[in-house]
Amino acid sequence: MSPVLSPIVIATRESRLALWQAEHVQALLRARGHVVSLLGMTTLGDQILDRSLSKVGGKGLFVKELEVALLEGRAQIAVHSLKDVPMELPEGFALACVMEREDPRDAFVSPAFARLEDLPEGAVVGTSSLRRQVLLKALRPDLRIEPLRGNLDTRLRKLDEGQYHAIVLAAAGLKRLGLAERIRCVFETDQMLPAAGQGALGIEVRSDRRDLIDALAPLAHTPTWLTVAAERAVSRAMGGSCSMPLAAHGVLNSGTLHLRAAWGDPEGRVPLVRAEASAPVADLAAAEALGLAIAERLRAGGATGPAPVA
Structure with a gap:
């Protein structure tokens, strides 16, 4: 001790x-x-x-x-x-x-609809995350994405008042506060890739x-630390700002880290750019090297961000 x-x-x-x-x-x-x-x-x-x-x-x-x-x-x-x-x-x-990480995924929360697919055309979905905005638009271009700020209780209150048909929140926060029953469904990561470090x-x-x-x-918790180090390295290399719609999520299994990332244009002028790779990861340096490699792949696919520091 x-x-x-x-x-x-x-x-x-x-x-x-x-x-x-x-x-x-x-x-x-x-x-x-x-x-x-x-x-x-x-x-x-x-x-x-x-x-x-x-x-x-x-x-x-x-x-x-x-x-x-x-x-x-x-x-x-x-x-x-x-x-x-x-x-x-x-x-x-x-x-x-x-x-140790809680559930890193995003949660769909709605009083009337069970899934994103069930929302009517033009439904209002609340989030102020640019990452969630571009990923939601990729899934449902017809939706109206409206800003949603405030702490967790404030966001849920605004939903309950009828300002939105649905909102998207981090599953981890809802679970930690004993509000898991508010989650109608959780987005799988191949649908909605989480933010770096989420959960x-x-x-x-x-x-x-x-x-x-x-x-x-x-x-x-070393496995979590290695995983989020890789995710944060992607974000750091791409500019590391919440003004950039960027997702990065890794899964460490038997010493191999599989890392996926997605970059979106907030104006919707270009399609989502995705990249993924796997590598053995035993320390923070290896994790960050994988993150840098993913950032390079995003740029090669058309994502924009500052050039990596040599």
Whole structure:
């Protein structure tokens, strides 16, 4: 067992899902003998709800205030949904731990329709994810895709008020909050490829806190970490921004990682570009190399993004 540290404060957003995630980590650390408390915070991403994230600075808006708390010593660790974590962390910060993944798939949620195929022509589907928008349009070009912001409870309330025929959410969040019964069906990954890191939790620390990194090591799940490292490498190489409709999802089986990715044009002028490959993966370097290879295949297929750094 790692040595018990001085009290650990977890910086967390105050949404119900973020608090569940922080409390989950808190319980695991307490079980190992650590004294752990929470520091609830409201981030800029939580405050700006009238515009899509791609237009106001990306998902990094959900983590910036938490990083300031780490920098100032008001908290020692921050728990994030990994799909919200920018592909490049600021200097002085490190991803100390990636935990075992929950269901990475997207969920179809509707009060009246069981599946996407059942929606009438022109039905309104809510999501603010550009990735989900382009994948939904590829499946059902006739649908009206409308913005949907807010925490999980807010999104469900808007659906229940009749603003949408259906909405698409991450299955992981619904399951973690005991809301699995709201899921009418789950999109298989060959239908709707998930976002890089979807369903996984990451723990961020200051990179000079070797003691914390060691203390968090028992919480890490190596297969998940290798898989999401490959997914995030695709996104990083393609620009790593939520203004880019990009999906990346891997499955690790007996030491071989099969990685798939899809890139879409938000204006719908070109068809989806898809790429996939498999390789033996035993460490983060091999995982990231596979991600870079997939990004190159996407570009070869017509996807656009910044050139890879040599």
